[in-house]
Amino acid sequence: MTQEAIAAAGNTEAPAYLTLVQLGYSVxxxxxxxxxxxxxxxELVADCPLELLGLSLMRNERGPRWQADDHEIAEFLTQFYPSAGRP
Known part of the structure; x- marks a missing residue:
């Protein structure tokens, strides 16, 4: 079976827009x-429809208190930027 791959590119902008409209957003x-x-x-604000779609999913999944707390930020930085905060 072939693995599906989708990359953020120009061909994802229209489907992202259409998905937002299907979710009830005016864009x-x-x-x-x-x-x-x-x-x-x-109200969501972004540079492109794909980013808007990401914001809508984040808000939907995390709710009105979508922001990461200090512990979550520290874990994120440790995993993806291990040298952050170190001399």
Whole structure:
């Protein structure tokens, strides 16, 4: 069986937009710089539809208290930036 792979590229922008619309977001652009998705009182702002989709998933999964706490940040830095904070 072949493994499926999807890479963030130009061909993911339209499907990301369509997914946001299916999830009930209205999506618009603020000039040429930012993309904005709105649903109820929630507003997401990003550089592209794929980033908006990521923000919507993060907010959906983590809830209104989506921010990482100090312990979670420390674990993230240790795993992916082991030399962070070290001379």
């Amino acid at each position: 618009d652009r603020d000039g040429e710089e930012r993309w904005i998705a709105k649903k109820g009182t929630l």
